[in-house]
Amino acid sequence: MADVIRCEAVGLQYVRGDGPEVLHDLSFGVPEGGFRWLLGPSGAGKTSLLRLLYLAVRPSRGRLEILGTEIAGVKRRALPGLRRRIGVVFQDFRLLAHLSAFDNVALPLRIAGRPEGQIRADVTEMLRWVGLSAKTASRPPELSGGEQQRVAIARAVIARPDLLVADEPTGNLDEAQAERLMQLLQEMNRLGTTVLVATHNEGLVRRHPARTLRLSHGRLIADGGVG
Amino acid sequence: MAELAELRDRRSARLRPGGFDDLGLRRALGDRLLPLLVAAMTFLAALALTGFVAAAALARHWREGAESALTVQVPQPGGPADQGTRRERVLAILRGTPGIAQARALSDEALSDLLRPWLGSEAQSLALPLPAVVEVHLSGDGPDLRALAQRLTQAVPGTLVESHGVWVARLSTLARSLQACAGLALLVVAAVAASVVAVATRAGLAARREAIGIVHSLGATDGYIAGRFARRATLLAFLGSALGALTALPVLLGLADLAAPFAGLQGIAEPPNGVWAWLAALPLPLWLALPGLPLAAGAIGWLTAQATVRRWLRRLS
Ligand SMILES: Nc1ncnc2c1ncn2[C@@H]1O[C@H](COP(=O)(O)OP(=O)(O)O)[C@@H](O)[C@H]1O
Ligand SMILES: [Mg+2]
Numbered sequence: 251m252a253d254v255i256r257c258e259a260v261g262l263q264y265v266r267g268d269g270p271e272v273l274h275d276l277s278f279g280v281p282e283g284g285f286r287w288l289l290g291p292s293g294a295g296k297t298s299l300l301r302l303l304y305l306a307v308r309p310s311r312g313r314l315e316i317l318g319t320e321i322a323g324v325k326r327r328a329l330p331g332l333r334r335r336i337g338v339v340f341q342d343f344r345l346l347a348h349l350s351a352f353d354n355v356a357l358p359l360r361i362a363g364r365p366e367g368q369i370r371a372d373v374t375e376m377l378r379w380v381g382l383s384a385k386t387a388s389r390p391p392e393l394s395g396g397e398q399q400r401v402a403i404a405r406a407v408i409a410r411p412d413l414l415v416a417d418e419p420t421g422n423l424d425e426a427q428a429e430r431l432m433q434l435l436q437e438m439n440r441l442g443t444t445v446l447v448a449t450h451n452e453g454l455v456r457r458h459p460a461r462t463l464r465l466s467h468g469r470l471i472a473d474g475g476v477g
Numbered sequence: 478m479a480e481l482a483e484l485r486d487r488r489s490a491r492l493r494p495g496g497f498d499d500l501g502l503r504r505a506l507g508d509r510l511l512p513l514l515v516a517a518m519t520f521l522a523a524l525a526l527t528g529f530v531a532a533a534a535l536a537r538h539w540r541e542g543a544e545s546a547l548t549v550q551v552p553q554p555g556g557p558a559d560q561g562t563r564r565e566r567v568l569a570i571l572r573g574t575p576g577i578a579q580a581r582a583l584s585d586e587a588l589s590d591l592l593r594p595w596l597g598s599e600a601q602s603l604a605l606p607l608p609a610v611v612e613v614h615l616s617g618d619g620p621d622l623r624a625l626a627q628r629l630t631q632a633v634p635g636t637l638v639e640s641h642g643v644w645v646a647r648l649s650t651l652a653r654s655l656q657a658c659a660g661l662a663l664l665v666v667a668a669v670a671a672s673v674v675a676v677a678t679r680a681g682l683a684a685r686r687e688a689i690g691i692v693h694s695l696g697a698t699d700g701y702i703a704g705r706f707a708r709r710a711t712l713l714a715f716l717g718s719a720l721g722a723l724t725a726l727p728v729l730l731g732l733a734d735l736a737a738p739f740a741g742l743q744g745i746a747e748p749p750n751g752v753w754a755w756l757a758a759l760p761l762p763l764w765l766a767l768p769g770l771p772l773a774a775g776a777i778g779w780l781t782a783q784a785t786v787r788r789w790l791r792r793l794s
Contacts, residue, residue: 306694308794329794334696344691348501357499361697405695 252318254413254444255280255303260312262298272298273468276312280446282412285439287455288448290465296448297341299465300415303446304338305329317412334362337411337443339419343402345390351377351401352386358409376404379434381427395422403431407438414438416447420454432458500688500702502709505681511673511710512717515778518670519721519770525662526770527729530762531736532656539649547613547622549580549629550637554609563633564609570632571613576620583610667777674710674781681706682789693793703786707779714778718771726767733759 255278262273273295280286288296301307302314305321314321317335319328337358345354352373359369377386380400390398399422406414414435420428428451436458439445446463449455455462464472549571554564561569564582571580583591588610626638682689689702 304694306794326794330693330696330698330701332696333694336696338694344687344694346499346501346688346691348504348688349499353497353499357692358695360497360499361692361695361701 252282253279253315254282254284254317255446256313256315258313260302260309260314262295262302262307263310264298264307266310271310271468273302276470278463278470278473280444282444283439283442284444285436285460286446287460287462288446288465289455289462292450294465295468296465297417298468300338300417300446300448303413303415304336305333334358334409335412337406337409337414339399339402339406339414339416341417341421343390343398345398345401345405347390350387350389351382351393351397354390354401355404355408358405362409372408373404376408380404381430396424396427399423400427400431403434407434410438410441411443413444414446416445418449419447420449420451425453428454429457499692500685500705502681502685502705505684506677506706506709506713508713508716511677511713512720514673515670515714515717515774516721516724518666518673519718519774520725522663522666522670522770523722523725523729523767525659525666526766527732527763528659529656529663530760530766532652532659533762534760536649536652536656539645539652547615547619548639548641549611549613550639551609551611551633552635552637553606554582558633563636564611567609567611567629567633567636570629571611571625574620574625576615576617577613578616579614581612581614583612667773670714670774671777671781674714674778675785678706678710678782678785679789681709682786689790690793693790699787699790702790703783706786707782710778710782711775712778715771715775718774722767722770729759729763729767 257276257278260273260276261271263269263271276299288299290296298307302309303316305316308314308321317332319332324332346357349357355376356369356373359372374383374386377383380403382397382400382404385393385397388397390401393401399419403416403419406416416435419431423431432454435445435447461474462472463470549567551564551567554562556563558566560566568580568582571577585607588607591610592607622638622640626636629636629638692702
């Protein structure tokens with residue numbers, strides 16, 4: 251099966267030229283329908299790696315292939331189409347403060363130009379699933395941290411992406427909510443979405459063992475095993 | 478039941494994306510300053526446009542005048558000459574000269590029309606010895622004026638040849654220069670309007686940097702984001718410009734009212750009466766161009782916002 255993520259000797263410098271390299275020589279692949287935990291201490295480079303994967307930054311060296319497209323050589327014009335196939339749960343949520351929870355979750359569908367009738371049904375169902383039916387019209391500043399995180403999760407999965415990356419998606423959730431999120435991610439994974447989750451939540455990883463990428467000081471020190 | 482439906486309608490209206498403002502542009506591209514500035518620009522543009530139309534009319538008027546570049550005065554026109562009267566002799570000579578397209582003696586009525594501003598309507602009853610006035614239309618470069626004058630005074634002594642061609646040419650040049658200046662003023666106003674939209678758009682981009690980043694990361698194309706800005710800028714520029722054009726209208730009508738006696742449209746005798754006559758005082762090209770101003774402003778808003786946003790977005794990967 252084709253790899254959805256394919257890294258070969260990838261390095262990342264935030265400042266082109268003489269900035270420090272925050273990721274060094276990453277090489278790994280994730281096949282279609284794969285699930286990976288991404289672990290490592292704070293500052294190891296988890297967020298940086300995810301930013302490479304959701305095309306927020308381009309690698310400063312090496313080969314990076316996402317959803318079958320070589321990123322280094324791709325035209326800027328081709329990126330939006332790729333991004334729409336990637337769902338992202340940002341560590342800091344990145345919700346639009348002036349929009350309701352509904353409109354925030356609907357945003358990827360509207361950007362993709364889906365018909366409004368379908369959007370209404372899908373978004374309502376998704377908000378119900380993450381337990382926010384009563385908060386449809388609330389704007390993010392009126393929501394708790396955990397509620398905002400659930401809106402962010404709903405927005406990431408609403409367009410049924412081919413690749414889902416989540417950056418510490420349980421940071422603001424209690425155990426029950428975190429379990430419910432895992433259920434959602436596993437369900438999507440079962441339906442074919444490739445999933446990569448960066449987390450600190452050791453308990454969650456132990457309860458849901460899966461293949462693991464482990465980062466330390468910007469290097470990949472393990473790709474395999476469980477936990 | 479009706480109440481329930483209404484409730485549901487109101488609820489879905491809140492969710493409906495009619496004015497879906499994902500980038501928060503309703504606040505970032507405010508509805509105060511930009512429309513007011515565009516309104517002021519449009520007011521100036523309307524004045525420049527009026528100047529342009531008026532100067533064009535003047536230029537046309539003088540150009541037509543330049544064709545009858547020669548007047549010949551014949552004192553005691555009824556007096557005897559070689560063949561027939563002095564008037565007939567002058568006309569015959571003029572018509573026989575190459576370079577003259579047409580020579581026409583003004584009728585007595587036309588002459589007293591011409592003199593009325595100076596002598597009043599009683600000119601004829603004053604029994605002044607009026608000369609005959611021959612209007613000469615030239616063709617090509619016209620004849621050698623000095624030789625012509627010499628021949629005329631020899632054949633009919635006292636004849637005066639008056640050439641206003643030089644003055645007409647100068648006035649025509651002046652009118653065309655005025656027209657060019659008005660055109661230039663229009664271009665400058667358009668450029669300033671574009672700059673105003675660009676500055677407002679850039680301020681909006683800075684204010685919505687984060688929202689743009691989010692929408693961009695969710696897969697929005699440059700066209701999608703630029704389109705949001707362009708739609709808002711077009712609306713604001715159009716509305717502001719419509720306001721400016723409406724404000725300019727009474728001023729222009731007032732000007733047209735003042736200019737009417739000189740334009741020789743309705744004439745001196747009958748001042749325009751009724752609204753329609755008043756509206757008709759504005760020349761047709763102005764009526765066509767005035768509604769064009771908001772459209773042009775909208776187009777400037779759209780193009781400027783598109784270009785500004787697209788250039789700005791290139792910084793995003
Ligand atoms: N935008 C940035 N510009 C420069 N350096 C950055 C940026 N983001 C992260 N870094 C650096 O990259 C390293 C890895 O950070 P990060 O990827 O956020 O790690 P983690 O998510 O594992 O905590 C850190 O040293 C951090 O200072
Ligand atoms: Mg991080």
